[in-house]
Amino acid sequence: MAVIEAHGLKKRFGKTQALDGTDLTVNAGEVYGFIGPNGAGKSTTIRILLGIIQADSGSAQIFGQDVWRDAVSLHRRMAYVPGDVNLWPNLTGGEVIDLYLRLRRNTERRYRDELIERFDFDPSKKCGSYSKGNRQKVALVAAFSANADLYVLDEPTSGLDPLMEVVFRQCVAEAIERGATVLLSSHILSEVEQLCDRISIIAQGRIIDSGSMAELRHLTRNHISLLTSDDVSGLADLAGVFNLSIEGNRVSFDMDNNQTSQMLGFLAGKQIEHLNSSPPTLEELFMSHYSGAL
Amino acid sequence: MSSSQASNQRATQRQPAAQRPPANQQPTTQPPTTQPAPATQPPAAQRPPANQQPAAQRQPASQNFAGFTYLVRFILRRDRFYLPCWLIGLASMACLYVPEMNAFLGSEQSAQVLIEMTKNPAMIAIMGIPYGHEVGPLYAQFMLVYTALTVGIFNIMFVVRHTRKDEEEGRSEILASLPVGRSASLLAVTTVALAANILIGIVITAIFAALAIEGMNVQGALVFGFAIAATGLTYAGLAALIAQLCSTAKATTSSSLIILGVSYLIRAYGDMQDSSIALLSPLGVAQRVQAWAGDKLWPIALLTIEAALLLLCAFVLISRRDSAAGLLPAKDGRRHASPLLSNELALAWRLTRSTCIIWLGGLFTFGAMFGLIFPEMVSFFETNDLYRQIIGIGITDTDTLIRAFIDFLMLLTTVLSAVAVCQVVEKCLAEERRGRTEQLYSKSVSKVTMLGSYTLIALIMAVALQVALALGAYLAASTVTDSAPTLKLLLTSALRYTPALIVFVGLTAILVGLAPKAIATIWAFLVYNFLLLYFGNLIKLPNLVKQLSPMTWVKPGASTVVVACTCLLGFFGVAVALTSYRRRDIWG
Ligand SMILES: Nc1ncnc2c1ncn2[C@@H]1O[C@H](COP(=O)(O)OP(=O)(O)OP(=O)(O)O)[C@@H](O)[C@H]1O
Ligand SMILES: [Mg+2]
Numbered sequence: 001m002a003v004i005e006a007h008g009l010k011k012r013f014g015k016t017q018a019l020d021g022t023d024l025t026v027n028a029g030e031v032y033g034f035i036g037p038n039g040a041g042k043s044t045t046i047r048i049l050l051g052i053i054q055a056d057s058g059s060a061q062i063f064g065q066d067v068w069r070d071a072v073s074l075h076r077r078m079a080y081v082p083g084d085v086n087l088w089p090n091l092t093g094g095e096v097i098d099l100y101l102r103l104r105r106n107t108e109r110r111y112r113d114e115l116i117e118r119f120d121f122d123p124s125k126k127c128g129s130y131s132k133g134n135r136q137k138v139a140l141v142a143a144f145s146a147n148a149d150l151y152v153l154d155e156p157t158s159g160l161d162p163l164m165e166v167v168f169r170q171c172v173a174e175a176i177e178r179g180a181t182v183l184l185s186s187h188i189l190s191e192v193e194q195l196c197d198r199i200s201i202i203a204q205g206r207i208i209d210s211g212s213m214a215e216l217r218h219l220t221r222n223h224i225s226l227l228t229s230d231d232v233s234g235l236a237d238l239a240g241v242f243n244l245s246i247e248g249n250r251v252s253f254d255m256d257n258n259q260t261s262q263m264l265g266f267l268a269g270k271q272i273e274h275l276n277s278s279p280p281t282l283e284e285l286f287m288s289h290y291s292g293a294l
Numbered sequence: 295m296s297s298s299q300a301s302n303q304r305a306t307q308r309q310p311a312a313q314r315p316p317a318n319q320q321p322t323t324q325p326p327t328t329q330p331a332p333a334t335q336p337p338a339a340q341r342p343p344a345n346q347q348p349a350a351q352r353q354p355a356s357q358n359f360a361g362f363t364y365l366v367r368f369i370l371r372r373d374r375f376y377l378p379c380w381l382i383g384l385a386s387m388a389c390l391y392v393p394e395m396n397a398f399l400g401s402e403q404s405a406q407v408l409i410e411m412t413k414n415p416a417m418i419a420i421m422g423i424p425y426g427h428e429v430g431p432l433y434a435q436f437m438l439v440y441t442a443l444t445v446g447i448f449n450i451m452f453v454v455r456h457t458r459k460d461e462e463e464g465r466s467e468i469l470a471s472l473p474v475g476r477s478a479s480l481l482a483v484t485t486v487a488l489a490a491n492i493l494i495g496i497v498i499t500a501i502f503a504a505l506a507i508e509g510m511n512v513q514g515a516l517v518f519g520f521a522i523a524a525t526g527l528t529y530a531g532l533a534a535l536i537a538q539l540c541s542t543a544k545a546t547t548s549s550s551l552i553i554l555g556v557s558y559l560i561r562a563y564g565d566m567q568d569s570s571i572a573l574l575s576p577l578g579v580a581q582r583v584q585a586w587a588g589d590k591l592w593p594i595a596l597l598t599i600e601a602a603l604l605l606l607c608a609f610v611l612i613s614r615r616d617s618a619a620g621l622l623p624a625k626d627g628r629r630h631a632s633p634l635l636s637n638e639l640a641l642a643w644r645l646t647r648s649t650c651i652i653w654l655g656g657l658f659t660f661g662a663m664f665g666l667i668f669p670e671m672v673s674f675f676e677t678n679d680l681y682r683q684i685i686g687i688g689i690t691d692t693d694t695l696i697r698a699f700i701d702f703l704m705l706l707t708t709v710l711s712a713v714a715v716c717q718v719v720e721k722c723l724a725e726e727r728r729g730r731t732e733q734l735y736s737k738s739v740s741k742v743t744m745l746g747s748y749t750l751i752a753l754i755m756a757v758a759l760q761v762a763l764a765l766g767a768y769l770a771a772s773t774v775t776d777s778a779p780t781l782k783l784l785l786t787s788a789l790r791y792t793p794a795l796i797v798f799v800g801l802t803a804i805l806v807g808l809a810p811k812a813i814a815t816i817w818a819f820l821v822y823n824f825l826l827l828y829f830g831n832l833i834k835l836p837n838l839v840k841q842l843s844p845m846t847w848v849k850p851g852a853s854t855v856v857v858a859c860t861c862l863l864g865f866f867g868v869a870v871a872l873t874s875y876r877r878r879d880i881w882g
Pocket of ligand 1: 040
């Protein structure tokens with residue numbers, strides 16, 4: 001069951017075509033990662049999904065409702081954390097959190113207080129004196145105490161220290177436990193890799209790849225390293241083997257995943273002491289996509 | 295961390311959170327695996343689901359305003375000091391001079407002088423039309439337009455602060471993601487503005503009622519107060535509309551203020567010609583309530599309709615546009631810094647350029663307006679003996695009289711130049727407040743040079759503004775009459791006040807360098823100067839109070855020594871400011 005369903009979103013700002021036919025489908029109960037280089041259109045997509053800006057063309061629905069027309073009733077079920085939280089300098093953090101919760105008609109203070117404690121946040125200071133990470137916490141506390149069905153998080157951890165990032169990950173996990181859905185855009189790829197069930201990579205306003213980590217890896221190369229006393233220089237002649245390097249008995253190369261059996265066949269008669277195959281990290285995936293997209 | 299560790303982390307969550315109720319899912323979107331066992335539900339789970347609406351239901355129009363009451367309370371909370379201060383300030387400004395005016399009219403002699411003075415076309419252009427010779431209408435002529443103008447400025451600032459400014463600073467981003475209607479925050483601002491204006495009207499009426507001056511009845515006070523309130527609301531509507539068009543707070547404020555200035559000029563021109571052109575300006579309409587003379591109500595009704603139309607346009611536009619975007623396209627900037635943008639002075643100029651240009655244009659226009667009415671003024675002086683007693687006792691020849699009057703007009707307009715130069719210097723602090731200077735000062739930019747650059751621009755402006763004023767007056771006067779005053783005369787008269795402007799530059803710089811928290815005092819001091827110069831002749835004030843204004847130091851007839859000392863004082867202020875700015879901490 002799709003919670004977010006967006007098709008062919010286009011948005012132009014003056015001369016910039018920020019989105020150029022973006023599609024996105026996020027299923028209920030999953031954590032969906034959304035990554036891409038600066039200016040790729042992540043925030044623009046998210047702001048369209050929130051009905052803050054209107055797409056020039058294309059359709060976007062959340063819980064089957066139109067994101068622009070039904071924004072108010074959708075927002076009762078959604079919570080948003082932007083990457084750059086700006087607050088009113090002469091109000092305290094606690095006041096702002098309360099305002100956000102009241103606007104949701106949410107009078108429950110228990111989760112608010114619990115989260116404030118977990119995020120180690122001082123709600124009694126004026127927002128003007130908060131550091132970047134502390135302003136981020138205001139939005140995080142307000143969002144996670146809202147008990148929403150869908151969390152839309154746009155670089156939510158920018159400025160958080162590693163300890164707080166752990167708390168954030170717990171909050172996401174708990175939200176999923178409760179049956180909520182999460183859309184997470186982030187530049188911290190280890191965070192995405194760890195939290196997300198499925199991922200989309202966007203570049204220049206188009207989704208260039210999407211799927212689970214395993215699916216994304218499927219089309220890429222594994223890095224293979226092995227120890228052998230036999231001569232394996234014949235590997236260089238195999239299709240799908242790249243960057244072969246042989247130093248004494250240490251051999252390493254990259255290999256297309258769909259060529260695995262061919263390689264195993266070649267190595268079958270050889271004396272192999274040790275073989276290690278490591279899948280690419282999301283970072284490597286991203287790099288290969290990014291350089292490919294440009 | 296690998297993914298196995300991550301799932302491990304999910305499994306070992308802390309206890310309290312695990313007890314939370316499930317998210318309020320509609321049955322169709324609820325994955326069966328996450329359904330908790332009902333027996334272990336904490337009481338909170340019995341909360342009604344947040345959203346019980348069936349999917350894909352059409353939004354009722356009222357959704358546009360969802361969250362409105364909370365936003366009203368929020369605005370009141372944010373402005374709980376700001377609003378009462380403005381309310382009290384504006385209402386008392388409207389009534390401040392009643393006792394003086396009443397006393398002044400008490401004596402037959404001075405009453406005659408005042409009545410003659412109010413017939414001067416230049417005075418009509420500056421203040422408004424006289425609707426009678428009693429204390430009530432005279433007071434309304436003196437005060438209504440200016441109070442309405444000030445209330446207009448307040449409304450513009452208030453509306454911009456709560457609309458475009460919040461959007462520009464990104465504070466409305468999270469609000470827009472909450473169940474808040476697209477027009478709710480505009481409606482909340484409008485409501486508070488409406489309430490504030492009505493309160494101003496009521497307080498003004500109440501003060502007049504309490505003063506109980508003969509000839510100023512409550513009925514007149516009501517139309518006086520509510521003409522001001524309705525004008526305020528009109529400018530609130532204007533600002534709300536312009537906030538939908540422009541994409542920055544600065545552009546919204548300056549466009550609204552320019553329109554306010556133009557509407558003052560239209561009123562001045564229309565009133566002087568006694569033409570209905572003045573009705574194009576809300577200020578001209580407001581005045582026509584004829585407080586304490588005819589007590590007309592139609593101007594208030596007309597203004598209310600204008601305000602309603604402006605607001606209507608604003609509401610139509612806001613529901614159609616993206617949050618944080620304007621409807622007018624914003625141009626792409628330069629890709630590379632212009633070669634001129636290479637030192638502190640160039641940066642300061644780049645940041646204050648538009649302010650400077652607007653003020654130069656404004657003062658040129660003011661000068662031109664006085665130039666245009668110059669012929670009427672001359673003929674008025676030639677025919678009106680009594681008037682001569684006001685400007686200078688014993689002056690009999692028209693030339694001297696005209697010169698004295700030009701000096702008076704220049705003095706009044708110089709207050710505007712003072713606002714301009716203060717604004718330029720204050721820009722240094724505004725940049726600091728927004729946290730833009732930290733970057734700069736961490737490069738090899740010296741703080742002293744930076745403040746010095748702003749100060750230098752302000753000092754140049756102190757001359758340039760006065761030249762623009764004189765030039766405007768000269769060019770306009772020479773197109774309408776052959777006997778225009780010479781450029782030399784106008785320039786001397788205008789530049790006479792430049793030393794006073796230097797003092798204002800020095801004062802603002804000292805505040806920036808020494809007491810940035812108290813920067814608001816400079817604006818209060820400017821208001822003080824304006825009131826003093828505008829009413830100074832009317833009321834008896836202790837000499838010390840009058841001498842507080844640097845403008846009075848350099849008035850015609852001041853000795854060269856005094857003028858030189860005034861300049862020195864200003865420069866001394868700048869020097870003190872530069873040394874203290876170097877020493878003090880930067881905020882951000
Ligand atoms: N309000 C706006 N006006 C003009 N251009 C905009 C606006 N918002 C976004 N853009 C442009 O649209 C493009 C996409 O921007 P967007 O903010 O969606 O990128 P992003 O993927 O979130 O990048 P980042 O990783 O830096 O956050 C960029 O080229 C940006 O300059
Ligand atoms: Mg972004």
